[in-house]
Amino acid sequence: MAKVLIAETSYLVRKGLVSLLEHTDGVTELKAAGHPETIMLTLKEYSPDILLLNSAITMPVTNEKLTSILHENARIIYILNTPLPAESPSSQISVFDTKNKLSEKLSFHISQYATQDNDKGETEELTPRERLILKHVALGRTNKEIASELFISTHTVISHRKNITRKLDIKTVSGLTVYAILNGIIKMEDI
Amino acid sequence: MHIHPNMKMSDLVQSDFELLAVLQRLKIPFGFKDKTIQTVCKEQGIDLHFFLNLVKWFHERDFFPGETLMNHPVKWLVKYLRSTHSCYVDYYIPRIENEIVQMESFDHSAGHNMQLMLKFFREYITEFSSHIQLEEEKIFPYILRLEENLAKEAPDQDFWEKIQGYTIKDFLDEHSDIEEKLVDLRNILLKYLAPPSDNCIFTNVLVEIFRLGNDLNDHTILEENVLIPQVLKLEEEFKKKFPG
Ligand SMILES: [Fe+2]
Numbered sequence: 001m002a003k004v005l006i007a008e009t010s011y012l013v014r015k016g017l018v019s020l021l022e023h024t025d026g027v028t029e030l031k032a033a034g035h036p037e038t039i040m041l042t043l044k045e046y047s048p049d050i051l052l053l054n055s056a057i058t059m060p061v062t063n064e065k066l067t068s069i070l071h072e073n074a075r076i077i078y079i080l081n082t083p084l085p086a087e088s089p090s091s092q093i094s095v096f097d098t099k100n101k102l103s104e105k106l107s108f109h110i111s112q113y114a115t116q117d118n119d120k121g122e123t124e125e126l127t128p129r130e131r132l133i134l135k136h137v138a139l140g141r142t143n144k145e146i147a148s149e150l151f152i153s154t155h156t157v158i159s160h161r162k163n164i165t166r167k168l169d170i171k172t173v174s175g176l177t178v179y180a181i182l183n184g185i186i187k188m189e190d191i
Numbered sequence: 192m193h194i195h196p197n198m199k200m201s202d203l204v205q206s207d208f209e210l211l212a213v214l215q216r217l218k219i220p221f222g223f224k225d226k227t228i229q230t231v232c233k234e235q236g237i238d239l240h241f242f243l244n245l246v247k248w249f250h251e252r253d254f255f256p257g258e259t260l261m262n263h264p265v266k267w268l269v270k271y272l273r274s275t276h277s278c279y280v281d282y283y284i285p286r287i288e289n290e291i292v293q294m295e296s297f298d299h300s301a302g303h304n305m306q307l308m309l310k311f312f313r314e315y316i317t318e319f320s321s322h323i324q325l326e327e328e329k330i331f332p333y334i335l336r337l338e339e340n341l342a343k344e345a346p347d348q349d350f351w352e353k354i355q356g357y358t359i360k361d362f363l364d365e366h367s368d369i370e371e372k373l374v375d376l377r378n379i380l381l382k383y384l385a386p387p388s389d390n391c392i393f394t395n396v397l398v399e400i401f402r403l404g405n406d407l408n409d410h411t412i413l414e415e416n417v418l419i420p421q422v423l424k425l426e427e428e429f430k431k432k433f434p435g
């Protein structure tokens with residue numbers, strides 16, 4: 001279950017990778033960009049698991065900065081415009097690679113994300129703790145207020161809220177309030 | 192499809208009807224007969240390249256619009272964005288609101304779920320309106336005056352004073368996300384609500400919310416990645432030309 005971003009200037013190579021990845025199991029979302037500015041923008045907003053980056057692109061930031069923009073478990077695979085030796089690392093692909101070689105390398109990386117996310121993906125139900133946090137959020141309490149009332153740190157509240165949003169696919173407080181009412185966590189009169 | 196100046200306007204629309212939105216927002220009237228893109232643009236006083244760059248981006252979505260769209264006068268883009276705003280305010284939003292009202296009248300669920308959705312959507316309308324009002328009343332006029340004054344021998348005194356303490360960056364930092372709530376609404380309807388008795392309306396509301404969401408997304412891209420970078424450039428030029 002990986003989100004992939006293809007950062008490649010060449011139209012042909014970009015299209016080629018898109019069509020290859022569209023038919024690869026485990027790719028949940030796919031985006032492609034060619035211009036360094038678009039790449040930076042997409043990186044921040046989209047937060048891919050795998051970034052396929054052509055090594056010839058001059059990015060506006062250093063490699064270190066680039067890695068820091070990506071999330072912890074994300075990885076960069078470099079696309080090289082030159083042929084690769086037989087024993088090249090799996091973090092490199094070449095425009096000269098055969099379809100089999102490419103599929104093999106890309107599937108290897110994508111499979112790394114399969115197990116991790118599957119566990120998370122299946123437990124869509126909120127835990128009792130999360131329901132409790134949601135109740136407070138829906139009632140309009142701030143993170144700080146919730147933290148002091150439940151004797152936990154604000155940091156813990158924030159991490160619960162992230163999980164709630166991820167599980168429910170609802171980001172805004174008013175959206176969460178609607179969900180809470182629909183599911184009987186709070187009553188219409190409470191707000 | 193390769194879009195080129197000598198293509199018939201009607202062929203362009205037939206091959207991608209989503210482009211109708213662009214024509215509408217540029218206020219290009221229908222009844223093209225066999226006229227080419229070039230001819231229609233000329234008749235309507237619309238710059239051919241501006242038109243081509245817009246439709247190409249909407250159609251292909253394969254390049255960063257800033258690269259090409261930034262090289263036109265900023266007032267054209269402002270005009271485009273303004274007419275997009277009125278499309279939202281006059282058409283999309285009231286239409287979706289009406290449909291939710293209609294759904295509410297069918298809804299006999301104990302929890303009055305549709306009433307809740309309507310309340311949510313009306314809250315959204317308030318937020319949406321103030322977002323647009325800020326752009327229409329403050330941001331766009333500032334941008335237009337900036338471009339105007341840059342062309343002058345000497346800038347207007349009041350504008351010169353204003354720009355000393357202001358930059359469009361301030362706006363970008365506060366530019367709120369108007370899609371978020373709409374996406375929430377969509378997800379709630381899609382995932383957590385049993386449809387009320389009339390399924391056709393329910394489906395249609397969803398389709399329209401998806402449409403509006405995509406449209407807003409494009410709108411924000413034009414604002415944040417074309418308009419604002421272009422204004423930043425103009426501000427720089429202004430400061431160079433009129434160092435004070
Ligand atoms: Fe706008």
Ligand SMILES: [Fe+2]
Nearest residue numbers: 326366411414
């Ligand atoms: Fe906006």
